Amino acid sequence: MTAASKKLVVCGGTGFLGSRICRAGASRGWDVTSLSRSGNPNWSAITSSSTAPSWSIKVDWAKGDMMDPNSYSHHLTGATAVIHSMGILLEADYKGVVQGRESPISGLRRAFSANKKGAATNPLDKDVGQGFPRLRPGEPDAQLTYELMNRDTALALALASSKARVKTFGYVSAVGGAPILPHRYITTKREAEALIAERFPDMRAVFFRPPFLYDNSRAFTLPMAAGAGVAAGINGLLGGIFTSIGGAAVAKPLKADVVADAVVEALEEEGVKGPVEPAEIERLAEKAWRRGML
Template sequence: MSATKRIVVFGGNGFLGSRICRAAVARNWDVTSVSRSGTPHWSSVTSSATPPAWSSKVSWEHGDIFVPAQWTAFLKNANYVVHSLGILLEADYKGVLAGRESPIAGLAKAFDRTRGAHTPNPLERMRAHQDPVSPAAGQQQQLTYEMMNRDSTILLAKEAAAQGVEAFGFVSAAGGAPVLPSRYLSTKREAEAVVAREFPEMRGVFFRPPFMYDRSRKATIPLAAMVAAGSTFNTLTGGVLGGFLGAGGVKPLQADVVADAVVEGLADQSVKGPVEVKEIEELAHRTWRNTML
């Protein structure tokens, strides 16, 4: 009988992260979630405020991704580590709520192509004998794409590799849609490249899902329908507008499908590097087929 696998999911209390935890529990793995708030607010990630039965089998831990001392102990003897953290749009949320910054100003920062473009990643800061964790000057009040999509991923991968973790899963993204800032995707890709280059001894698996939806988040259903329409048009026209539509030219997937694919991809030693939408579907289908046997 094989030993129980251990997985640690950073951002495991989120929309996708909670489903990754669910998929891992279904395999009887030892599952730990690490996030700043610990246990999920179930009404925001499922259709009910009542914790699902499987959630009692997850260790819901607290930890700030930028403070490794709070979570490195959770990585001990872990087989797999998943980074499922990120921000869709940059904004100084505290500043907006306090009236120090308008929502429009926050959006303007997000779509500024030069913002954060020359911020060195954590490994470069370490080589320059600088603090690899603290945000750059002027960013203390705000989470940026460079910090959340790139820096937090690299920091986590570094600690995971040091602990001898077998595989590192990163929730990246399919090609960006025109409504998203270019830096959202470029920082994801930069994180992929650095992890693959700097930690070759650890199998890096970079999942690139399209728009994800679930009936527990009613707002995602009409959006998914719009994206699906764009995908159908893109297919019928031979991808003539693929470059313009970006992720809008790729059919959306249910969040559960992506979660199943993440767990299946980590379990399969042959899966490595970028995992595109078609491969995500294939991995999820394999999971479904195995449960039917």
């Protein structure tokens, strides 16, 4: 199959990493479709300019609600690969504490609770006729939880992709959590990985586990990346003793473009499947760079 005949669907394609995956796919000659609620990106939010880059005309910026598979399932027809590149880093109650809108005690108690509900309906429910179940928040206040956004939207997308006979499914996970994040942030991602691998053996599943991402277009990520880089260096010198408790906070940060290039390279490599850790991400990105130099 030639690159020109390959179709890539990026769910969350207007996001920080998703938009760069679209760029990487388009530069490799893929037919790229981005799915997001807005359709067109807000370029000033994800790049250093409010003007659309030249490569963006090669991407179909389509609208699709990840809570409603029926709104995007038709875009999966004929896709070679589909990737889920969306989720939430902080839940609403935790954001409320950080932004001073909620009591620290009540907000943090909710944020760091051991369990929260995901979708009110089973995202893997196949007994719905020709359509798919719409995902509705299971929490009483309709909160968008890690369970719903990081896990259930990915499972619903995997189901729709399987029905569309997509051969390769990618999921942007994470190398680990962080001390400042609720543990459920990473456990819901691992649950998504396990369920996708178990329930959809017909698809080659690739789980990307990047560390903290940075880019010059997001100035606030630079000092955070520098701090994570120092922590990663110290952790390495100490034999990785802080890896289990530090998670992404002690992992070497990577530039978002590097991860995006690695994602597309992995989607093209039939032998890549399962978890892809940071070292493998760097290897794939370097391979993609060398390919581009030829």
